């Protein structure tokens with residue numbers, strides 16, 4: 001019998017992408033609400049209770065409300081918002097981080113999809129800390145660039161407006177008070193003792209991102225050759241369907257490299273790069289904020305929860 005799916009927030013950026021990824025699957029049937037009822041709590045409750053799997057593609061408060069509407073019903077909930085990502089009762093939806101993460105997703109009824117920046121960050125820092133290559137108390141910094149679809153419908157409308165302000169044609173720094181909403185999960189999931197410093201930038205292209213973590217090994221008093229880091233990361237993600245650690249480049253190739261942020265657009269792929277030398281290393285993770293950073297990861301988690309091949313319906 002087909003699995004019944006409800007997407008709460010189906011008209012939003014993430015909801016539409018999940019719908020696109022699932023629409024052609026004949027092992028699933030979609031429960032949809034009309035434009036008039038899609039924000040009505042009673043209609044949403046009925047749809048959640050009728051479903052086998054509900055995706056929440058909502059602002060945080062509405063996601064919390066949806067979980068309350070579900071009560072203790074047996075439905076599986078996959079939440080794309082920030083609301084439950086550091087809640088220990090929820091599985092963190094990044095199966096490649098460790099076999100324990102994958103098992104918790106497989107057996108959980110409640111899964112929080114990682115934030116897009118947090119996905120890139122954890123893909124680098126979790127293995128570095130858990131392998132012992134990076135001390136837990138290292139003062140981690142992170143900078144990243146995202147396409148504007150990361151800001152949801154409101155930012156998309158602002159950037160795509162025919163009479164947008166001149167400053168919207170340029171990349172923009174934000175989160176400058178080091179209070180970005182992904183920081184709690186970046187620290188907790190990666191196992192860091194100190195809050196990282198995180199500087200995101202949003203630019204004038206639709207989707208895709210690169211998240212970078214520089215490591216000053218020599219001046220911090222430990223040694224960290226790029227070869228050792230690349231080998232550890234390659235081992236950590238060996239056999240992964242979606243996370244691919246790139247071979248180490250020669251110094252000349254590193255100098256010549258330009259990483260574009262949108263290469264993995266519309267896929268659920270993630271690429272990891274190691275640059276630098278024994279003094280200073282730069283780790284970079286490239287992904288699609290709407291793919292492995294949101295709807296792709298959500299569908300991958302659903303496949304795992306349903307005991308299916310995790311790659312079904314995903315590029």
Ligand SMILES: NC(=O)C1=CN([C@@H]2O[C@H](COP(=O)(O)OP(=O)(O)OC[C@H]3O[C@@H](n4cnc5c(N)ncnc54)[C@H](OP(=O)(O)O)[C@@H]3O)[C@@H](O)[C@H]2O)C=CC1
Nearest residue numbers: 009011012013014039057058062080081149150152153294
């Ligand atoms: N865009 C991205 O790259 C990513 C987004 N996320 C997260 O996913 C969630 C959704 O984000 P995104 O799709 O970008 O946001 P959007 O603003 O594009 O979509 C949110 C949708 O939720 C609807 N909505 C708002 N309140 C309610 C309510 N009370 N009941 C039912 N529907 C409601 C909105 O309705 P209306 O259309 O009327 O405004 C809108 O359609 C957010 O928590 C976001 O942080 C996660 C990872 C990446």
Ligand SMILES: CC(=O)N[C@@H](CCC(=O)OP(=O)(O)O)C(=O)O
Nearest residue numbers: 082114115116117146150151202
């Ligand atoms: C460009 C942009 O504005 N990006 C969003 C993050 C998008 C995202 O992944 O955030 P959630 O998963 O937490 O919803 C932001 O920085 O708030």
